[in-house]
Amino acid sequence: MYPRLEIDIQKIRHNAKLLVDKCKKENIQIAAVTKVYCAFPEIVEAIKDTGIKYIADSRIQNLKKLKHINLPKILLRIPMMSEVEELVRYVDISLNSEIDVIRKIDQEAKKINKVQKIALMVDLGDLREGYFNEEELFDCIEQVLKLENIKLVGVGTNLTCYGAIIPSKENTQKLVDIAKKIEKRYKIDIDFISAGNSSSLHLIDKNQMPQGVSNLRLGEAIALGRETAYGDKIEGAYQDAFKLICEIVELKEKPSVPIGEIGMDAFGNKPVYEDRGIRKRAIIGIGKQDINISAITPIDTKIDILGASSDHLILDVTESDINYKVGDKVEFNLEYGALMSAATSEYVYKVFKG
Structure with a gap:
């Protein structure tokens, strides 16, 4: 799940x-x-x-x-x-x-x-x-x-x-x-x-x-595995005890700038977009209701996070060496704020290992 x-x-x-x-x-x-x-x-x-x-x-x-x-x-x-x-x-x-x-x-x-x-x-x-x-x-x-x-x-x-x-x-x-x-x-x-x-x-x-x-x-x-005064890793400690795994629900090539007059998004913000031409975009099944998207990092370093709505996270996978398909999984490392929100969300399944 x-x-x-x-x-x-x-x-x-x-x-x-x-x-x-x-x-x-x-x-x-x-x-x-x-x-x-x-x-x-x-x-x-x-x-x-x-x-x-x-x-x-x-x-x-x-x-x-x-x-x-x-x-x-x-x-x-x-x-x-x-x-x-x-x-x-x-x-x-x-x-x-x-x-x-x-x-x-x-x-x-x-x-x-x-x-x-x-x-x-x-x-x-x-x-x-x-x-x-x-x-x-x-x-x-x-x-x-x-x-x-x-x-x-x-x-x-x-x-x-x-x-x-x-x-x-x-x-x-x-x-x-x-x-x-x-x-x-x-x-x-x-x-x-x-x-x-x-x-x-x-x-x-x-x-x-x-x-x-x-x-x-x-x-x-x-x-x-981090101290929080300067954000340094603690020597000998693990930083990846928690990992977020999400599933791709849509994969399509689309323009990088929305078409039409730009107003406010679902959270009252007026977004700004960079025109990078047609890009390969993946949507995964998680959103702002579940996770602090500013505090997650794709393990595939060639993926860029474009943004999110309540239920969807949109990624640019154009540069990735992996040929992603619908149903494939994307993994993320988490910072403190993301871990807190993911752990709290009843919509994120918890799987224990070890």
């Missing part, structure tokens, strides 16, 4: 073990972030015994699917008030930045006689979630420590995901320093110092990771 996402479980397992060993040398434990592939249990089962310490996801729905896996679960996205009841049942550690939500977590945890662990997020300049003002952070901590069913276990930060700020020795050290201040001021242990995601890996390679960092939350590095 096509289109389909082929998933090589052994390659993902290899990447996870490689990164566990890499981080272990710095006394850093890994939270494997599973959201990019919708926490497919087949993948998580394969990596659970590689030495990863936590499973992390931004959706409680995904963590619920993994409740049978005996690893602590971290909720990455700041909790919504409306999901707190499920949070206390399925999540071990949540990342927080709002005291009202934390109070709600305390109330729900009390109902089931549970002490819920939390980490407070610190904004180091990326301007997504977290406390930007240090005194506001300390004020929150003072209130948190009064709650009977909440245990503050750590602090975390997020970089590159919104503001594209690259983790550095300097900004990461600030997180470690804040953790030390909390320990000194409030006489508590802060064991969970989570210094970011796959974009922080380059600090290990450069011997610039501050001592005291105890956790990294790694998604793309495990799934696609």
Whole structure:
């Protein structure tokens, strides 16, 4: 069945073990972030015994699917008030930045006689979630420590995901320093110092990771074998554990410029075309409803992607050395955004190998 996402479980397992060993040398434990592939249990089962310490996801729905896996679960996205009841049942550690939500977590945890662990997020300049003002952070901590069913276990930060700020020795050290201040001021242990995601890996390679960092939350590095500060491949890791395979549904020679007055396409854009004469064009059965077309690359390097509608992807196969026919398959490598959309789409079949 096509289109389909082929998933090589052994390659993902290899990447996870490689990164566990890499981080272990710095006394850093890994939270494997599973959201990019919708926490497919087949993948998580394969990596659970590689030495990863936590499973992390931004959706409680995904963590619920993994409740049978005996690893602590971290909720990455700041909790919504409306999901707190499920949070206390399925999540071990949540990342927080709002005291009202934390109070709600305390109330729900009390109902089931549970002490819920939390980490407070610190904004180091990326301007997504977290406390930007240090005194506001300390004020929150003072209130948190009064709650009977909440245990503050750590602090975390997020970089590159919104503001594209690259983790550095300097900004990461600030997180470690804040953790030390909390320990000194409030006489508590802060064991969970989570210094970011796959974009922080380059600090290990450069011997610039501050001592005291105890956790990294790694998604793309495990799934696609890349660090995300500069987009570099991780030495020894696989970048092709996921592959998209689609079927050709039409193959015809047509002009390269549409004929008539050009208006808006189906997505409200007014396209611009280059006149390259008559070209051999293949249409494959996948579209923007299923995949982020800007984040896929044909494995046949002589194919050009021309564009897509909701359900069709149009390719120029004129220069290819392969004599494609209707029904033939075209394969693509995926970047993070494409993998996320393909994994989420119910119209893309999933096939596990290895």
